[in-house]
Amino acid sequence: MANLQPVRGTHDLLPEDMRRHRAVIERARDTAALYGFAEMATPVFEFTEVFARTLGETSDVVTKEMYTFADKGGDSLTLRPEGTAGIARAVISNGLSQALPVKAFYNGPMFRHERPQKGRQRQFHQFGVELIGVPTPQADIEVLACARAILAAIGLAGRVTLEINTLGDTESRANYRTALVDYLSGHVDALSEDSRQRLERNPLRILDSKDPGDRQVVADAPALADHLTPAAADFFAAVRQGLEALDIPYEINPRLVRGLDYYGHTAFEFTTDALGAQGTVLAGGRYDGLIETMGGPSIPGVGWAAGVERLAMLIEDVPAAPRPLVLVPLGEAADKVALTLAETLRRAGHVVEQGYSGNLKKRLNRANRQNARAALILGDDELARGEATLRDLDSGEQTPLPLADPLPALAAYRPADR
RNA sequence: GCGGGUAUAGCUCAGUCGGUUAGAGCGCCUGGUUGUGGUCCAGGAGGUCGUCGGUUCGAAUCCGUCUACUCGCCCCA
CATH class of the missing domain: 3.30.930.10 (Bira Bifunctional Protein; Domain 2)
Known part of the structure; x- marks a missing residue:
């Protein structure tokens, strides 16, 4: 190496x-x-x-x-x-x-x-x-x-x-091979060096040669179709x-x-x-x-x-990567909620990503780069109300999401439904 | 196995006649904004100029070498 x-x-x-x-x-x-x-x-x-x-x-x-x-x-x-x-x-x-x-x-x-x-x-x-x-x-x-x-x-x-x-x-090929070799043997001088070797080993391949000289010779060669x-x-x-x-x-x-x-x-x-x-x-x-x-x-x-x-x-129509939902927990308490929320959403068929570190700005920036569909912001304010903030990253619109029953409001964000 | 082309930042590429601190765009990081992405502004990090050798006062630049990549030949999907 x-x-x-x-x-x-x-x-x-x-x-x-x-x-x-x-x-x-x-x-x-x-x-x-x-x-x-x-x-x-x-x-x-x-x-x-x-x-x-x-x-x-x-x-x-x-x-x-x-x-x-x-x-x-x-x-x-x-x-x-x-x-x-x-x-x-x-x-x-x-x-x-x-x-x-x-x-x-x-x-x-x-x-x-x-x-x-x-x-x-x-x-x-x-x-x-x-x-x-x-x-x-x-x-x-x-x-x-x-x-x-x-x-x-x-x-x-x-x-x-x-x-x-x-x-x-097999019989057709044997007949043809004989006829082809007979013909080509009379034109050995015009064949490329490669083809001269092929004449003994695999004469049929000469038909496929790209060498201009070979092609001229091949043009008048007997046709396989006539020996079937x-x-x-x-x-x-x-x-x-x-x-x-x-x-x-x-x-x-x-x-x-x-x-x-x-x-x-x-x-x-x-x-x-x-x-x-x-x-x-x-x-x-x-x-x-x-x-x-x-x-x-x-x-x-x-x-x-x-x-x-x-x-x-x-290929031209390459399928795009799925657009994830990104969890944005802010603080230790939120991390714990995010851990279980992520799993709940994934079991329901959502593609879920989480920023692993950084402040809100950094995490949203990263979510954007992942082409995320929406962010679920979990801060102290939200947690106190038993909610998350659902931010639609296409529209910028934000709505509260009840943590006790998050799935109905997220139904439209499941990959199959987009 | 044979022939041509190329090699400079993570990516795409400039770099004059050989001249001293090697550049741009994109991307990345930080700040402008202590809880709000994309747009914008400011700043920053990042380079043995593929390798080894030669010519020269001086080489990214010229020459040779090796390596890699690339296109073609043979052949094949």
């Missing part, structure tokens, strides 16, 4: 940041529940194998972005870089394959050792949804509709674009029809290829141009082979994850 800076790429969520963060999560949570998803949580770290095997040994996330460390017993553990692998592991561990489908949503911190920049941190939060055990396009459609509804609830319906693509089934098996083509058509039936606008992006190896069939991203280079706000797809790859039964799945910080940056 050379200084008191947080670790690079990590951030504190101060109360104001936290309200934005909470607003995103709460709306996502409420909406996901409407679609029949139930919240679950898995540990923030797993055996390294859980991620290494499923995400793809050659993927960037696995090769250079994982926080991996040795446990005292010598096991290799990794801070989760994403949520799906952990959920899939939990499905196997808990035998949930006996109770399909599993419809789960989750929220929590993820960790990737990347160079931080706008909208990208080393510890960040994802909200995600998984629908496991349904092989038909209904699942893809439901999961996309849920995503759309959540973004709408956050107020972003008009500010994001849905891009979708199909990666086809009839079953894969039908599947994608059904997904699109479902989106149209639900009036969910989308664009087909034939170059959309996800970075994790477990995806097949449907792949999608909701993007925005409001976040600089990090335009993706929510992304996912179908992962029919994932659970089997981990050593579980062959169970299909589809899901997505959203970046909570990215959504929090975009």
Whole structure:
């Protein structure tokens, strides 16, 4: 701890940041529940194998972005870089394959050792949804509709674009891969250095390259759409029809290829141009082979994850902090009355704050800074009469409040009634 | 992992050609008001000028270094 800076790429969520963060999560949570998803949580770290095997040994996330460390017993553990692998592991561990489908949503911190920049941190939060055990396009459609509804609830319906693509089934991808590699091999000289390496490891990713030279080559490359098996083509058509039936606008992006190896069939991203280079706000797809790859039964799945910080940056109607009632006791006798009065009011649902010290002026000043709705002044004069002075801080109006029965007069100041 | 930019008060930022006591606004504290907030007035606190080193009679200012932050690339939420 050379200084008191947080670790690079990590951030504190101060109360104001936290309200934005909470607003995103709460709306996502409420909406996901409407679609029949139930919240679950898995540990923030797993055996390294859980991620290494499923995400793809050659993927960037696995090769250079994982926080991996040795446990005292010598096991290799990794801070989760994403949520799906952990959920899939939990499905196997808990035998949930006996109770399909599993419809789960989750929220929590993820960790990737990347160079931080706008909208990208080393510890960040994802909200995600998984629908496991349904092989038909209904699942893809439901999961996309849920995503759309959540973004709408956050107020972003008009500010994001849905891009979708199909990666086809295993057979389609194998056919296409051969055709693509054949074509690209004839243009190796024109490819960027990165893409030359990708040609062997993961040629589909070249489709997504931003390198101008690559793009020229890719422009004339064979299309995945032309290599789909009839079953894969039908599947994608059904997904699109479902989106149209639900009036969910989308664009087909034939170059959309996800970075994790477990995806097949449907792949999608909701993007925005409001976040600089990090335009993706929510992304996912179908992962029919994932659970089997981990050593579980062959169970299909589809899901997505959203970046909570990215959504929090975009949200506009952030709920305000509740406006408290502030108690202002003046003197020792009043302190005692305030102690019990505060508790009485809180039990009745009021948000109650108390100045801890200072004279009347100082306390009112502080109450004002807390955006208090009203102050209850307890001085010797009031106490002698069995009253408090209720000062409405918006109007400045003052009225006596009977201490024996304070609740009726305060009813209008309860948070729910304002 | 690679490239660009930035670093002066709690925050946002000025700071001339290198010149001696480093400034503003906001915020904070005190007083004007011994029991009345917001507005106003007066005053006050708060700075190793990111680090280490160099050039110079003299460095916030010029050069190098390291660190941090930031934007972009790769990649991704």
